[in-house]
Amino acid sequence: MAVAPLPRPHGGVRGADLSRSSVLFGGPFGRIFRALPPADYGADEAANLAALKKLAAAMLAAPDPIRNGPDAEESGIPAAFTYFGQFVDHDLTFDPASSLQKQNDPDALVDYRTPRFDLDNVYGRGPDDQPYLYSDGLHFNLGRALTGAAHNPHAHDLPRSSPAPTAAGAHPARRAIIGDPRNDENVIVSQLQGLFLRFHNHLADKHGDFAAAQRAVRWHYQWVVLNDFLPTIVADTVLQEVLPHVAAGSDLVTDPPKLRFYKPRNEAFMPLEFSAAAYRFGHSMVRPEYQLNPTLKHPHVIFAGDSTHPNLKGFRQLPADWAIDWRFFIDLEQLDWGTEDPEVHDPRNNNRVQLAYKIDTSLVNPLGHLPSTIGADPDALALRNLERGWRMRLPSGQAVARAMGEVPLLDLAINIGKFTGSDPLTPITEIDPVFADNCPLWTYVLAEAVKKPVPIMTSQGTKTCEARLLGPVGGRIVAETMVGLMLADSSSYVAQHPRWTPDAELMENGRFGLRELIKAALAT
Template identity: 50%
Template structure:
C-alpha cells in the first residue's frame, strides 16, 4: 500500500471506536422541560396550532426579487445543511422511540472533519476514490453551464460519505463541488500525501465556517463577545463544556441550528433553461412535476450555474414583478429571512420525505417537546439575559412592510395563551433573530446596496457559535487547535464564493 494511503485520517474510524462516538446531551441540564398542555393530546394540539401559524403562504417559485429575501446568498442555506451533515447524525427514526438525549448516539464524529465527504477514507472505502482523488459522476448538462458533474452512483444511489448529501439537487451538486475542491487541491499539491491534502481542504472549509458562514447567520455583537483581540477565545465559552470530548447538544441540533428551515425559498432557478425554475417539492396535484427532490441520478439539463447561488461574479439585482426581464433569470438568488415563517411546501412534506406529521414546523416542535427542551425564556434567563416579551415574539414573515397576506401573530394569542411567557425554544430563537436585524451588503449590482437581514441573537447565536467553536477547540487537529492564525494563501477575506470558484477551476492555486 502506498504511504499516501496507509494512515486512516483522524475521525474516520468513528464507527469502530466507542471513544470517537460523540453523544447527544444538554447544555442547560438543570432547566425544567417546557410544557404546553396538561396531557399529550392537548400538547400536540397546541403545538399544531403554533405550527400552522409558522407555515406561511408564499408565492410560487419566480424569477426576480421579493420582500422575504435577506442579504444572504442562497447557497448559504445549503452550505448550512452540508455542515449539519458533517457534524451530526441522529439515527433515531421516530420522535417517540427515544426521548432521552443522553441515549442518542451521534454516529458522526461531532467535529468539522468532513467525514461526510471522505467517508472512512481510501483504505476502507476505495470505491469512493480514484487513487487519492475522489471519484466524480457522469457529466451534467445545463444551459449556460460549461462544466459540471453528477455524484458517482450505482443504480442511482450516490456513492458518497453521507447519503443525506443527495437529498436535494442543490446540496447534491454542492457535494460534487466539494469533491472537485479536493481533487484540485491534489493537482495543485501533487507531492503531498492524502492526509496532508485532506488537512488543507479541512482548514479551508473550517476557515469559511468561522470567518464567513458564522458572521452571515449570527449577529456581530454575539460573535464579538467570544473574541479577545479579534480572535476567538476558548475561555469565553460560557455554556458549552465537556469533560473528555465534545458532545452534540440537543439545544443546538433540535432548536438553534434549525434556523435554516426558515431560509428555504419555495424554489430556485438552476440555469438559463425555461424549465429550470424548480420548486423544492412537486406540486401534490402533479406528482410527476419536475422538482428539486433528490436521491436519484441528476436529470438532464439540471446542472447549476453557481452564480445564481453565490456571488462568484457580478449579477444584476433583477426587476421586481417583471418576469420576462432577462436579468431576472440570471440574477443572484438570496435566502429567505431568518424568521418565524416557513414556506408553505414545508408544511406539507411529500410522503417520501416525511409523514405523520408531514409539517416540518410541527415535526420540529414535537421533537423539541419529546426531548424535553426548556422554553426560550427559560434559556434566556439561564444565560442572564432579559427574555423577549410576548409582544416581541411575532409569528409571521419578517418583511419590511407586511401586507394583508402577511399576518403578524403575537405568540400569546395562539392556543388560548399556552405559549405566553413559554415559547418553544426553536420558535423563540427564530423570533429573536427577527428582532435582531443587521444591515447586510448586497453582493450584486443594480439593486439596493444593503438590506435589513435577521441574524441569530444572544440566545440562538450564542448557542450556535459556542457549539461551533467548542467543537473546533475540542478537536486537536482543527484549525483553531493547530494553527489559529492560519489563513488561506489568497488572503484573510477567503469566503464561500472563493471556495466555489476554486472548485470550478478558477483563481490561483491553494497550497
C-alpha cells in the same frame, strides 16, 4: 420483481419512542442547560401535541407574489448559505455506525457519531475502507457530466449505483455513492457535495498526497465556518463576544474565543439545544423555488412539481442539463444586470443572486407537506421541529434567555408570521395561551432574530435588503457550539495551528469564504 423503497433519511420524529421522564442523554448528545425544567404545553401528550399543531400551522406561510427585484421576504444572504448550513449539519451528525452497534447501544453511550468539522460526510471511512469512493486512492470519483451552466463547465452529478429493477414506467433509483446519503436529498445540497469532491481533487493535485489534501480541505472548510458562515448568520454583537478576532481582524491567538456556556467536561458533545432547536433556523431561510441555471427557463420548486415546474427532490440521477450555475446562488461575479432574459419567467431569479428568505417565524408552504422520501409522521416540517424539541425535553426560550443573563422577549414581541413589515403578525399567546412565557426554544430563536441592512446588486442598481440574523439566545448557542467543537477537536486548525490562514492562491483581496471555496472547486 419487488424493489426496496428508497430510504427515508429522517423518518419519524427523533425521540418519539423515548419516555419524557428519562434524563438519560449521554454519549454524543448532552445539554448546555442541564438544570432547566422542560417546557410543557398541556396536561398530557395529546394536549401538548394539540398546542404544538396549532403553532406549527400558524408558522406556515405562502410566499409573496412574484415581482421584479428583491421581495420583502428576502434577506440579503445568498441562497448558497442555506444549503451550506444543511451540509454542515450533515457533517456534524454523520453516523457511520452499523445497525448492530445501534441495537446494542440504543442510548448512544458509545460515541458513534462524530460531532466534529471533519467532513466525514464527504470522506466516509477513507480510501482504505471505502475504496469505491475514490478513483486512485487520491482523487474522488465523479458522476456523469452535467450541462446547462456555461459558468460551470466541469459540472458532474454524484457517482451513482446502477439502476435497480423497477416496475413498468417507474423511475429507476440511482443512489449516490457518497460518504453520507443525506447529501443527496435535494438537488442543491447534492451539487454542493459534488463541489467538495472537486475541491478535494483540486487540492489533491497540488499536494499529491491524500492525507495532506484531506487536511487542507478540512482546514479551509473550518475557516469558512468560523470566518464566513458564522458572521453571515449571527448578529454582530453576539459574534463579537464569542469570536472577537472576527471583528478585530486579528487571529485566534491574539483574540481567542470566549465561551460562557458550552463547556464539555470530558469530551465534546452535541447540545440538544443546538441540534433540536437553534440550528434549525435554516428551515426558515428556504425559498419555495430556485432557478438552477439560465438554460432552464422555469424555476424549480422544492418538492411538489409538474412537467413545467419540476421539483428539486433528490435520491435520483439528475437530468443532464441540471448543472447549477452557482452565480445564481452566491456572488461569484457581477452578472450582466442590463440584459435580462425575457424567457426566464421568474423575475426574482432573473440574472441575479437568489437570496435566502429571512430568518423569521415562518416557513414556506412547500415545507408543510414533506415528501415521504424525506420525512413523515408528521410530514409538516414545523411540527416535526416543535414535536422533537418537546420530546427531547427542551426548556422554553424564555428559560434559556434568563439562564444566559438576557432579558426575555415579551410575549407580545414573539410574533408568528413573515417579518416583512407589511404582512400581519400574530402574537404567540393568541395562538394558544399555553405559550405565555413558555415559547418553544426553536420558535423563540426565530422570533428574536436581529435586523441588519445588507446591500445587494439588482438590475435596477444597488438596493438594501433587511437581513435578520440570529440573536442573543440562538446566535450564542450556534456560535458557542461550533467554536467549542473546533476547540475540542485536536485535528482542527483551531487546535493545531490557530495562526493558520488559507492558501494565498485561493484567497481574493485577502479573503477566503464560501464564495472563494466554490470558485476554486469550479476550476476543477
